Amino acid sequence: MKKSVFFGALTVAGLAAGAAAAGTLDDVKARGKLNCGVTTGLVGFAAPDANGEWNGFDVSVCRAVAAAVLGDASAVEFVPTTGKTRFTALASGEIDMLARNTTWTFSRDVDLKFTFVGVNYYDGQGFMVPKELGVSSAKDLDGATVCIQTGTTTELNLADFFRSNNISYEPVPIETNAEAQQQYLAGACDVYTTDASGLAATRATFEAPGDHTLLPEIISKEPLGPLVRHGDNEWGDVVRWTLNALITAEELGVTSANISEMAAGTNNPEINRLLGTEGTLGEMLGLDADWAMKAIAAGGNYGEVFEKNIGESTPIGLARGLNAQWTEGGLIYSPPFR
């Protein structure tokens, strides 16, 4: 009884917070700053540099939204959140949006009452093994010892994968990525499994990255994307279409280098609509006509952001893979600007 009263109070408080923050777009404009939730630090995705400046793949989404809404990519207050505090920070209105490599799942969308506005990175669980093991497929891993983070979905995915392939394994439970790195290098386990992007970032820090290989099997779906609160669709639209603008810009060949040239007007009506020289898309969103131009100019289009932060020229060295444009065999796809 007491418990239900308590949760009832929580729900009411949550609803009140949601209702009070109904006009997030107006709030952000009035404040002059976007409060964006990010991780406390994940290589390539979000981390402050030596000068305290935030950089990374997720950070770029925040900056693009700030540029679209406020016209200034630096008008962002980055609120670092942990895996445990991220959802309450968003639900309580402390942050306006969350761009923190968060997997889009049914329960987070429906039960926790958030709106995932899209996917900016398609991740999945992979395996890393030393090359000297001579393994070329995860199905050859019968009897292997596997380092695995406890209490995560990766643990369950792993059990499912080995059972469905009728092979056995011995788990070595570990707590953090740092611990996993040490255990794996010390030879306490043959295989390390976690999200493929995390594996690549971890491998990049090894003294001899070439001695380790990522197996081709990806055994789970981890679509990561920015999210906002339920119930404020105007704001959700702003974040969704800012992300889509970055994706469309890559598809149409609009880059931070040629954007000022293209903004003068082109023969391609979709580019013109995107950059605001034709049509009234910005007005429909409640933003300036050149909102998308500012968002793209902030850090470049989706491909540029990817290359700069996690792409093959960086130490992390992730290939586009699933995250290539749909025209190049990937899943990155934006609805048309029309």
Added chain:
Amino acid sequence: MSDTSAAFVRTEQVPPSPPPSSATGPYKWAKDNLFSTWLYGLLTFVSCYVIYVILGNTLPWIFAGVWNTSSLAECREVLDGVSGGCFSVLTERWNQLLFGFKYPQATEDTPRTVLGLLPTVGYWRPSLTFLLFFAAAAPVLFYKLPRKLLLFTAIFPFLAYYLIWGGTIMTPILALVGTVVGYFVYQRLVTGSFAAGFFGGIAAAFVVWIIGGMLIPENANEGAMLQAVPSRDLGGFMLNMMLGVACVSLSVPLGIALALGRQSDMPLIKWICVIFIEFIRGVPLITLLFVASVMLAYFFPPGTTTDLFLRVVIMITMFSAAYIAEVIRGGLAALPRGQYEAADSLGLDYPQAMRLIILPQALKISIPGIVNVAVGLFKDTTLVSVISMFDLVGMIRGPILASTEWNGVYWELLGFAALLFFVVCYGISQYSQWLERQLATDHR
């Protein structure tokens, strides 16, 4: 005849000969302490070997260390396969480790203050506070210093607040004025009764704060002499020190009050204290921190939340006060009944008896326990990293290890953190042992 026989009598003493070499010097010391039996001899050799192995591996690693590269990859290139530490992460991220990554740095364009010499923001503010802290702590820690220095100790909290957070100078001045008014009201009323003085003083201070708070204009922080720094921008070891100092100094008086309250004859006070202590001791600190950072946001209307730093200080203070209360209760229980009766027979009332007779003895007994709690509390301040505050450990685990340059450097960073904490905790422990020796008035 008698003259010749006298030749056999010594007129001066034989000078003492040095002891045999087997009974003195390093030889004897080694024989007594290291090789007194063959078993001990064997253990000595084994220990020497263990020390050799440890030092033989760590010293080359430390001496071969690299101090001036800008990334882990570059450092490994310089080392070229030799085992050595990449200490350049410490030099490159030095300010971040000490002050967090958001504490505003002074640049060329920063406006100057104090005759145009000092920038309005910058690391000089927390650094100066740190130095002043020693001056403020000295008269409390060393009771032989002139008592007038305590005046500076009393001002220090307000000064430290002003230096670290900046903003309008009216805030700390108002806080100080309120405290002073409260103190004088206490002085005035305490002759009648202690309770009247105590609560009267608190009420007077609050009246001053509330009235004064209305007088400070909303935008007083703009154009202040020291630029305002929000709590969210604090971090690094500075945050650990601030939390440690604030919480220890607040929790000792609160702990004494709780310990006395628990022994009170008044059932209401007694039960409040018992429930408070038992509840807080029964809950992990990390739970309290989550309540402070996450749950409270639900209960306040959006935009009116209390400062996160303040919430955390309150929670950690409550936590350690409950432990200190139990330590002091042990000290109170260890005093012979006769001391209480002696105080009563002198005609002292309860506050006088406590202040003059009971507490000085009980606190002396409790020193090791209080220091134990203080050291534990100081190390517990690293727990704030789980609620995304960037203390020293939070800085290491979050921003620094997540940067593309330094991902993968563990020993150097965590060893540095361990070293900083060791210096502080060992210092506290040495001080407490010195204090115990100074106060040793018992019959030996």
